[in-house]
Amino acid sequence: MKFKRTERMGAIVKILSDNPNKVFTLSFFTEKFNAAKSTISEDILVVKNVFEKLNLGKVVTIAGAAGGVKYIPKISDEDNEIFLKELCEKINEPSRILAGGFLYLIDLIYNPEISSKIGKIFASYIDYSEADYIVTIETKGIPMALMTAKAMNLPLVIIRKDTKVSEGSSLNITYMSGSNKIVQTMTLPRKALKEGSKVILIDDFMRGGGTLRGMEDLMAEFNAQVIGKGVLISTSSPKEKLVKDYISLLELKEVDEKKGIIKVEPNKDFIIN
Amino acid sequence: MKFKRTERMGAIVKILSDNPNKVFTLSFFTEKFNAAKSTISEDILVVKNVFEKLNLGKVVTIAGAAGGVKYIPKISDEDNEIFLKELCEKINEPSRILAGGFLYLIDLIYNPEISSKIGKIFASYIDYSEADYIVTIETKGIPMALMTAKAMNLPLVIIRKDTKVSEGSSLNITYMSGSNKIVQTMTLPRKALKEGSKVILIDDFMRGGGTLRGMEDLMAEFNAQVIGKGVLISTSSPKEKLVKDYISLLELKEVDEKKGIIKVEPNKDFIIN
Structure with missing residues (x-):
């Protein structure tokens, strides 16, 4: 033909x-x-x-x-800004505030159109030229991490919170998650990462940075080097996080359950040292 | 310009x-x-x-x-066949057999290239003209479910196994999972589905069909109508599943831990009534 x-x-x-x-x-x-x-x-x-x-x-x-x-794939700064502003408008709906000051965001972050855009934005700002894997932790970060992996053409690795008998021998660590101050476990099958890999960590939300710090610790157990970290939303308080050198697309400045106020804004320069 | x-x-x-x-x-x-x-x-x-x-x-x-x-998006029957055959060859590697006869598949099903192809295949064979949502259950089915949702331009809903305080009031059901014969919970925030929705269920693996049956029960709690079901792999035994009218792309015919044999084959006509 x-x-x-x-x-x-x-x-x-x-x-x-x-x-x-x-x-x-x-x-x-x-x-x-x-x-x-x-x-x-x-x-x-x-x-x-x-x-x-x-x-x-x-x-x-x-x-x-x-x-x-x-x-x-590379989204222009201008298109990124438009997309992130629109996303913030959707997030800042008072009806999203749940009891305890949590935000209902899963309809947005599970949406394939939104998560694929987020993936392309991470791919536009994180240097992945030497990366071997995208690593995330279940569950809410998976869609955006998969779309990031798709945009970067990298395999995705998902850290579980409980060891699964159906995934073979695994490495576990315990960590302290900022949001509920309890000791939790994260686990990954031994086979999931090649020795000496370079990885990029992706997660949806960061408060104190305990989860990302735990992911870093787990990566160390695999002798893997973390060469990039990206989160969709980080909170402005506490200012001091347990991790450094991450990219955060949006900043959660305020949630007031009583007054019904949410204030999430695009991060001016994304990269936080 | x-x-x-x-x-x-x-x-x-x-x-x-x-x-x-x-x-x-x-x-x-x-x-x-x-x-x-x-x-x-x-x-x-x-x-x-x-x-x-x-x-x-x-x-x-x-x-x-x-x-x-x-x-x-519609993948031709011919291209589907080639892709599924190649996928089976990768799955049928004896090194994938884990203790207990489980298969190590996460490197394949988390891979963005493979999961997006699976999503497009589901979109080629499941009628989604009236569907409102793709629904899956955490964790392994999420990548292929997200890619199915992407191909169909539908929102994705992820059922959790434990209630999360951070997702608001939720509906829970208990179900019996075929693989470990224990009573488990599945849960979904009330806000996750609109009343009277039509949904398509996607999961990675089916043995007895207990999980999919549980998902059907949970959907009934939301007054949602299940109009399609797709799994990547179903086992040939037991022949009688707890659910009917599903699409299964691959069939697991045999796993012999001692002999190191796995036999997964593309399903001839996908649709099982």
């Missing part, structure tokens, strides 16, 4: 954007479209320009034997 | 395929590309043909006031 340029273009865009950060060789496309290398090279040049002109991320060519072309 | 046809095409493909089942109006595109309606209509016709010719799913036009264009 022969294809027109517009058809090849459309298909290349679809394949690249469905598989972020995955390298496709030129031969993959020449075979698929029954076309010459020079033709495909020209197609890819056009695709590159489309992505650049419309701020849809970046298409890069990798030289050498293992070379080819891949798509790096 | 003005755009060439190839540029508009590329961008339209990207936008549609990033947002399955989401309707975009013609005006959305005419504004974005500063182009006439007739021009955009022609672009969309070309996009339709590309998707059809290359088996990338379907682009459909919706008439009327709320009209526009949307992309319906």
